Structure formats: C-alpha cells, structure tokens
Amino acid sequence: MQLLEEEPQNWPPRIRCSDACDPLALETNNTRCLHRIRQALQHYRDLLGSDIFRDQPQPQLETTMEQLLRHVQVWEQQLQRHLALKRLRSFAAVMSRVFNHSAR
Template sequence: MAPLLLVLLLPALLPPPPPAPAPAPAPPPARGAPRGRGHNGRDWTGGRGSLPGVPGGTRRPHLSPPQDGMQLLEEPQNWPPRIRCSDACDPLALETNSTRCLQRIRQALQHYRDLLGSDIFRDQPQPQLETTMEQLLRHVQRQIQRHLALKRLRSFAAVMSRVFNHSAR
C-alpha cells in the first residue's frame, strides 16, 4: 500500500507550475468579411472567432503558431518515454500481462530520476521528490522481477509436468 501512497503524494511534492499566459484577445473581423452567419442569420461557428485570413473558418488553438518558437511536431532531446497503446497499460491487458507496461513506467521513472539529478535542478534541488522517485523506481523494479520470476516458474512447471507425464506412461 505504501507505493500507492507515494504515487498519490508525488504531485504534492512537485513545485507549482508557472502561471499560464493570458490568452490574446481576438482581432476584430475585417469589414466585409463573413461573420459565420448562414442565410437565416444563425451563427454556424458556434460563437468561435475566425482564423485570420480564412473566411468563415473556426479558431483552432491546437493549430496556432507556438509562442516560444518550438515546433509542434518537434520533441526536445531526452524526452521522457511516453506510455502508448502498444505498452498494454489498459486494465484488461494489465490483468493478463503487465510486463511491457511496467517496463515503460520504469523507463519513465529512470528518466525523471536522472533529470532530477542533472544540472537543470542544481540551483533548486528537490530532495523529497528525488527520494520519492527512487522509492517508486525500486517498487516498480520489484514488481517486474516478481512478474518475470512467476512467469519463469510457470514455464518451468509446464516443462516439468511434460517430463513427469511422459515418464509415467
């Protein structure tokens, strides 16, 4: 139960995020530009503004140009491992085989542990967070070792039963 408590307390140990920048006000529509209204006067844009240069288009914040100059599809170097569908971390897959999911979680924990120990946090060390990450990493590694040991024991038992079944004939 202690590892679950560590996972639940982990967000409390993180420093608060920086305040989010205020959204920029929408520019007023150009004269003569369509305002998203159909022939019967209904607003078909659902109250959303238009994209600049796209008449009648809706605003899509996920397609807006990045503010810090970083490309949307570009990932920084040493990006942490992401949990993907192929890692089988969904509840049904975890019931049958959790090895891939646990290995991905272990990789991410190792990445964050290394990141906390890097020069990025030299000015502001996070000893409680580092300790918690180490404990979580040990717990996940223990779970992987248990799973692999039980898997090998099951395989050994299957081979052993074939041997004894064959010799009993």
C-alpha cells in the same frame, strides 16, 4: 485522433499504446507497462539531479522519485518471479506428459 509510437530522442519516456498499460493488458501481463514506468521514473530522477535544477534543487521531489523507483523495481521483481514460476509449472506439465507418453 492519431496515436504516434515514435518519440524524439530528447523527449521523456511516455506511456504508449504498445506498452500494454490498459486495464485488460494489465490483468494478463504487466511487465511491459512496469518497464516503461520504471524507465520514465529513472529519466525524471536523472533530470532532477541534473544541471537544470542546480539553482533550484528539489530534494523532497528527488527523494519521492527514488522511493517510487524502488517500489516499482520491487513490484517488477515480484512479477518476474511469479511469471518465472508460472512458466516453470507449465514447462513441468509438458515435460511430465512427454515422460508419461515415453514410458508406455
């Protein structure tokens, strides 16, 4: 089986191996995966609102897509906040070591 990373411009976004959506990668850092999911949801939301659904609108599906997109965006913000605080804590630890060493 061959996994391709390239996507034609007109294809909808798909989750690829490089998006780190596998269980092991999700445990350590799921920002890339969440970004890809958000990108795909935005694509499908836009598609549902486009001319190809003008004759057969899908209002319930559009509403569901909007709700999913909002949930993913909130989750993404919470994750970014958590990662920022984690990085700040790490930076503060290194900075305190530098100051501690300099004070001697």
